[in-house]
Amino acid sequence: MKYDLILENIGQLLTMDYEKEGPLCGRDMDELIVLENKALAIADGRIAVIGSNEEAAMWTAEKRMDCEGKLVTPGLIDPHTHLVFAGSREHEMGLKQQGVPYLEILKQGGGILSTVKATRAASEAELYEKAAGHLDRMLSYGMTTVEAKSGYGLNAEAELKQLRTAKKLNAEHAAEVVSTFLGAHAIPPEHKHQPDVFLEEMVQLLDVIEKEELAQFVDIFCETGVFSIEQSRVFLSKAKQKGFQVKIHADEIDPLGGAELASELSAVSAEHLVGTSDEGIKQLAAKGVIACLLPGTSFYLNKPDHAKARKMLEEGVAVTLATDFNPGSCPTENLQLIMSFAAVIYKMTVKEIWNAVTINAAHAIGLGGERGIIAPMKQADLVIWDAGNYEYIPYHFGVNHAGTVIKKGAIVYEKGDHCEP
Numbered sequence: 541m542k543y544d545l546i547l548e549n550i551g552q553l554l555t556m557d558y559e560k561e562g563p564l565c566g567r568d569m570d571e572l573i574v575l576e577n578k579a580l581a582i583a584d585g586r587i588a589v590i591g592s593n594e595e596a597a598m599w600t601a602e603k604r605m606d607c608e609g610k611l612v613t614p615g616l617i618d619p620h621t622h623l624v625f626a627g628s629r630e631h632e633m634g635l636k637q638q639g640v641p642y643l644e645i646l647k648q649g650g651g652i653l654s655t656v657k658a659t660r661a662a663s664e665a666e667l668y669e670k671a672a673g674h675l676d677r678m679l680s681y682g683m684t685t686v687e688a689k690s691g692y693g694l695n696a697e698a699e700l701k702q703l704r705t706a707k708k709l710n711a712e713h714a715a716e717v718v719s720t721f722l723g724a725h726a727i728p729p730e731h732k733h734q735p736d737v738f739l740e741e742m743v744q745l746l747d748v749i750e751k752e753e754l755a756q757f758v759d760i761f762c763e764t765g766v767f768s769i770e771q772s773r774v775f776l777s778k779a780k781q782k783g784f785q786v787k788i789h790a791d792e793i794d795p796l797g798g799a800e801l802a803s804e805l806s807a808v809s810a811e812h813l814v815g816t817s818d819e820g821i822k823q824l825a826a827k828g829v830i831a832c833l834l835p836g837t838s839f840y841l842n843k844p845d846h847a848k849a850r851k852m853l854e855e856g857v858a859v860t861l862a863t864d865f866n867p868g869s870c871p872t873e874n875l876q877l878i879m880s881f882a883a884v885i886y887k888m889t890v891k892e893i894w895n896a897v898t899i900n901a902a903h904a905i906g907l908g909g910e911r912g913i914i915a916p917m918k919q920a921d922l923v924i925w926d927a928g929n930y931e932y933i934p935y936h937f938g939v940n941h942a943g944t945v946i947k948k949g950a951i952v953y954e955k956g957d958h959c960e961p
């Protein structure tokens with residue numbers, strides 16, 4: 541048969557353990573399937589066959605790419621971003637440098653609420669154009685699938701505007717976008733003294749979100765001065781009753797016990813987890829809740845503490861990593877940089893890191909077994925890296941190592957200057 545594209549002379553091919561049912565947990569994360577000197581063929585957007593270079597010499601295709609001994613991996617997956625928003629918050633850097641805490645800026649009507657003001661004022665077209673630019677950059681970093689949360693609308697009209705923008709991006713942009721409804725992201729000024737009335741308004745939105753298929757997941761910012769454990773429990777339980785899977789921003793600043801609540805509700809994932817207790821970590825492992833860790837955020841907020849990734853791995857938790865891309869607490873689209881932070885700050889091994897940004901990230905956004913792996917008949921989302929081995933990417937930090945990015949079998953990004961490592 542004639543294939544569409546053949547990649548040959550692949551130095552190292554990371555397929556990830558695609559025969560594994562669920563995400564990799566604990567010590568299993570420190571295993572990596574690395575195939576040396578391979579070739580693969582793509583047809584109709586899917587991996588057709590993986591073989592030797594000698595076998596590939598007999599294959600025919602529209603296009604052949606000589607990977608010159610470079611590393612090829614699944615496309616990176618970012619399971620936690622706030623992609624769709626208007627405005628920016630560079631002015632907050634000065635406040636943070638003066639030691640004004642994140643929650644204090646929010647309390648004074650800044651932070652999330654200043655992004656809410658800009659997002660409410662923006663049109664859907666303006667939100668789309670801005671988010672598409674960020675998505676272009678993510679794609680250039682090798683990030684082929686991205687989760688996008690709402691949460692800068694905080695009223696029916698603006699939340700739906702954000703979610704419809706994300707849905708349109710998923711339909712039209714080369715990258716894939718998975719949506720999460722985070723209407724419970726903060727208490728808007730108009731409901732400052734009646735948070736429960738606001739939460740009920742957000743619950744009422746769930747029917748139209750489900751009808752228009754605008755989100756697969758529902759999330760809440762469970763935090764001091766935002767939403768309590770009890771408010772989070774009620775809100776997420778109502779979302780589950782309506783058929784949504786749930787996630788939770790948990791223990792980001794104060795250790796309220798969000799991880800324990802995530803376990804109680806069998807959430808798909810619990811996210812941030814900087815202050816999570818040892819008991820909370822045990823419960824995450826026991827209930828198979830994926831820990832989505834965001835080292836860029838605790839770095840950028842200059843936090844003295846970071847999520848206890850090593851403890852989580854020792855306890856058998858499934859860990860994934862994400863940028864937490866947002867205009868306030870982590871304004872970076874660069875998941876490769878997050879991989880470096882995970883190595884330095886969390887002391888995660890490079891094998892654990894690669895599993896965290898591929899196979900485990902896929903499971904955290906409902907795409908387990910479909911994305912974040914390279915296997916026959918699976919969608920061909922791949923990166924050819926400007927590097928000869930998988931250790932090089934987190935090691936050489938702060939730059940973009942993606943050479944060629946392939947989404948559904950099509951080349952969607954090619955770096956102009958192929959700089960040698």
Ligand SMILES: O=C(O)CC1=NCN=C1
Nearest residue numbers: 651652761866867868869
């Ligand atoms: O500050 C932001 O805009 C995003 C954020 N939500 C919860 N933590 C950070």
Ligand SMILES: [Zn+2]
Nearest residue numbers: 620622789864
């Ligand atoms: Zn977040």
